[in-house]
Amino acid sequence: MNIHEYQGKNLLRENNVAVLEGVHCTTVEQALSAYDSLGSKVVAVKSQIHAGGRGKGTLYAPETRAHVMDGGVKIAFSKEEVETYATNILGNILVTIQTGEEGKLVSNLYIEAGCDIAHEYYLALLVDRDNKSVLIMASTEGGMDIEDVAHNTPERIHRVVVDPSAGLLGFQKRDLGMALGLSGAALKSFGKMLSNMYTMFVQEDCAMVEINPLVRTGSDEMVALDSKISFDENAEFRHKNWDDLRDLSEEEDVEIRAKETGLSYVKLDGNIGCLVNGAGLAMATMDVIKLYGGEPANFLDVGGGANEEQVQTAFSIILEDPNVKGILVNIFGGIMRCDIIARGVIAATEALSLEVPLVVRLAGTNVEEGKKILAASTLNIHPADDLAEGAQKIVALIGGDE
């Protein structure tokens, strides 16, 4: 789960990590009074969306798609400029390298005081799969795309792995700070910030905290100039405040509804809907559809113990996508019995008066009974014995890969 920069900065502030003064706004008026209250001549006017690449993004009008302004993050030197930038940003669509062509509507703005920057760095905390621990990464190449730095100058990325039982140790903070060329007050400030950030990472169940850039000011203080924070969704049960931080407009409505019914759904661009049990098998089903010349319309995992009702919900979610020209059901029954799935498929087909071709592949527990139920129905359901046959059938039924 991602949160906005301004929310991340509030969290950093609460955890005693230095950030600049800033105000979250949703209207141009608020932006203007924020400028007055900050008392800083130079301010940053920052679009708040969950995608990265905002600074280099482009703003368009929502209806006409007319070009409005280059750059979703602007430095304003006067109140007039704040007004211009805020007007150009709020209510418009920001397209960045991470949003895709459709872009994202900007409804939130962050006005932040300026600061005296001596150097920009990169800092990130994340859970590293290889070490099965929290990894801290830092680089002197701040403000740049870290993947480019990793590719072009990997020696400029420094890493520290935190032993979960010992926690972040003093020498690790010093080593990392010194690797960045810090000394004196700046090194001390960096160490303190790192401790606070690690504590926050663990207490708040973060999945990633990325500060790019982290800056050293003229007075040798380390300040987080940007913040990109995401939480581990599995830990939601112990963070009641996440509901307030969640911006539902940043998430696909249908993906949220799927999650509420215990389904895992991701929309894709193709035209063959998939209904599968198990995440791995759901991905493999998409892959095999593609292998035989089709394009999957979605990822959908109904989980291990789906009932008739969930199968019906799954069908209705798949059919909401107007691109869907056919559906492939692929179930390997373990805990889930094929006869229950067969009944669910029939009930859903009838209830939704399904018009697109449907191919059903069943295997595993009670498979014979499930196949009999499907065969006895008068509905137009095409059976398949394995995944390849299922994929080939549905691709043929919708007339190839158009």
Added chain:
Amino acid sequence: MSIWIEEDAKVLVQGITGKQGMFHADKMVEYGTNIVGGCTPGKGGQTVELQGNPFPVWHSMSEAIRATDADATVIYVPPPFAAEAIMEAADAFDSIKGEGVVVCITEGIPTLDMVKAVAYVENRPGVRLIGPNCPGIITPGDRGGAKIGIMPGHIHAKGRIGIVSKSGTLTYEAVAQTMSIDEGQSTCIGIGGDPVNGTGFIDCLAAFEADPQTEAIIMIGEIGGNAEQEAAAWAADNVSKPIVGFVAGATAPPGKRMGHAGAFISGGKGTAEEKFEAFRAAGIACAMDPSELGKVLLESLKAAGLR
């Protein structure tokens, strides 16, 4: 032989009085698993009826292991308490027997809880953790066998193919594929789809290589991380038995989490293509479609003079 779990292994169930725990404990007994009881704190002294017979429940894992001399435990405890259940089991096995297998089925455990639990288990070298968020481990036997997890037992048969996979249902596909060419399985392990877990691919490959019953291996990966690439490189130098591989997620869009918490492509890394390439470079025979695993396995067995 088999790996880690013998067909008559004595198995405990943590969370045996819960709905999931009881349901699956019953299925395990039905399959023939030697279930010796379970553990639910606060419910010690009670019994649970499985397949018409009573099974004892203990308050703690140390009580349960002392009383039964269990070899393994399987955890069906809800996510908020699952990491602690793993650590309790690891501590009890380590201090009482110096060894034991802990299988955690639970899905949705906070990642930082697992960071702690995995480090705790690794400090107890005789204890092996499988999972979490996995179907478990099964060693099919001559009559029944040891099914420790949620997989459908009846699709398996004792044989010489070792199977390791991140995904549950894809493991079942792989099992069905071996059966389609009249081959059975030595041991099948689902290592789970979480970013931080216990046993990995390399542990499984090393054990299969050392196991005389296993003559060929099926390895199934998915997008995210680079465990498959590392395992492939390791296998090239250390595994003499034929390996057949598949990777799920070739069509998954970058940055999107595909069901499993660990299944996403980040910064262009962890793609299926990258993993297939690593497999091929290591001499692993790849199936591009899981329905072809049987065919590819048969070819590999023939090439190795095993058919």
